[in-house]
Amino acid sequence: MAQAISYLESQGLASQASQPLVLCSIGDGAMTEGEVSEALQMAILHRLPIVYLVQDNDWGISATGREMRAMDAYEFAAGFPGLHRVRVDGADVVSSYNGLAEAFEHVRARRGPALVHAKCPLLGHHTSGVRREWYRGDNLTEHQQQDPLPRLHRRLLHAGASEEELASLAAQARATVLADWAEAQAAPDPDPATFADHEFAPPAVLAEAGERAPAGADKVLMVDAALHAVDDILREFPEALFYGQDVGASWAACSAKRPCWPRNTAPSASSIRPSRRPTSWAARRAWRPWAPGPLWKFSLPTTSGRP
Numbered sequence: 001m002a003q004a005i006s007y008l009e010s011q012g013l014a015s016q017a018s019q020p021l022v023l024c025s026i027g028d029g030a031m032t033e034g035e036v037s038e039a040l041q042m043a044i045l046h047r048l049p050i051v052y053l054v055q056d057n058d059w060g061i062s063a064t065g066r067e068m069r070a071m072d073a074y075e076f077a078a079g080f081p082g083l084h085r086v087r088v089d090g091a092d093v094v095s096s097y098n099g100l101a102e103a104f105e106h107v108r109a110r111r112g113p114a115l116v117h118a119k120c121p122l123l124g125h126h127t128s129g130v131r132r133e134w135y136r137g138d139n140l141t142e143h144q145q146q147d148p149l150p151r152l153h154r155r156l157l158h159a160g161a162s163e164e165e166l167a168s169l170a171a172q173a174r175a176t177v178l179a180d181w182a183e184a185q186a187a188p189d190p191d192p193a194t195f196a197d198h199e200f201a202p203p204a205v206l207a208e209a210g211e212r213a214p215a216g217a218d219k220v221l222m223v224d225a226a227l228h229a230v231d232d233i234l235r236e237f238p239e240a241l242f243y244g245q246d247v248g249a250s251w252a253a254c255s256a257k258r259p260c261w262p263r264n265t266a267p268s269a270s271s272i273r274p275s276r277r278p279t280s281w282a283a284r285r286a287w288r289p290w291a292p293g294p295l296w297k298f299s300l301p302t303t304s305g306r307p
Contacts, residue, residue, distance in 0.1 A: 002048040002113075011239060019108040021049040029060025031073045043113040044082040051103045052115040055090060057122035057143070074117035082112050090118030091148040093155070121146040 002022040008014035030036055031054060043050050054073040058065040065072070077085045084106045088099030096118060103114035121143035153166060220228075234240055 002043065002050040003046070006046060006048050019049075021051060021104065021107045023051050023053060025053045025055065027060070028054055028056035028058065028065060028073055029063070029068060030054075031076055032060075032069050040077075040080050040083060040113070040115075044080055047082075047110065047112045049107050049110065050113045051100070051107055052113065053100070054115065054117050055120050056117060057120045059122050059126060061126050072117060073115065077115045077117070084112060084114040086114065086116045088116060088118050090120035091146045091151060093148065093152050121148075123147060 005014065005020055005022065009016065014020070024039075026036070040052070042048070043052075056065075056072055060068050069076075074085055074087045077083050084103065086099045086103050089095040099116050099118070103116050106112070106114050123143060156166060157163070
């Protein structure tokens, strides 16, 4: 989503006045996963409009923080230059509000992503698949002392609210939750036939078209056919976002602006000269591929001598 917002803004397709951003809420245990590091790298590299809110309750299912990590999320984020860091008391409404406001302001100014580390208590079960009584012990009592609702109650009293006003608000909230619960209980079960609805856009290609083996034509390697297909897509839809592993800007620009080889002269199976291919690993690493960019490291040259 953050990539989509950034791309729309770069193409002039989004309103600059709204300054949208993405809020990604994750737990402290997730910070030890490799894909989180990958996400942070890309967010910083492309200055994506995203705030990572890490709710740190010091538990990952039944494992404590000291059993699964060497540092907390705030300390971990220090290793990512360009990632704005904020530490807040996640059980205090004012600290949380001010910290998120700071992060939102940073991201909306398009100065890069931000990470908010919020220290929170774990008051209930981690999931419906575990029971807190089995492994929490005295830790549960310690966390209950940091319950944010009683703390908010005391803060509001200190700010001038009366017990009657707070009791009325609590009653309204409870009535809303009970009504929503009753509505959910009375709702029919989802139809299994709608499982995949709205998951994927309808496919544009429903049947194979064209000729697989046109008369008088040479066979083409799969990589060459794929490159021609990408070239055609980017020619027809220049606004397309070409994204993939190890796809460099030089290669994408080549495909978007001009063909990487003359039309109808792409390398084919019959035009490859194996004797010209470097044999040593060092030579292969230094050898320039015929399609620029890091994706095609060991492609072969064409008969035209095109590097």
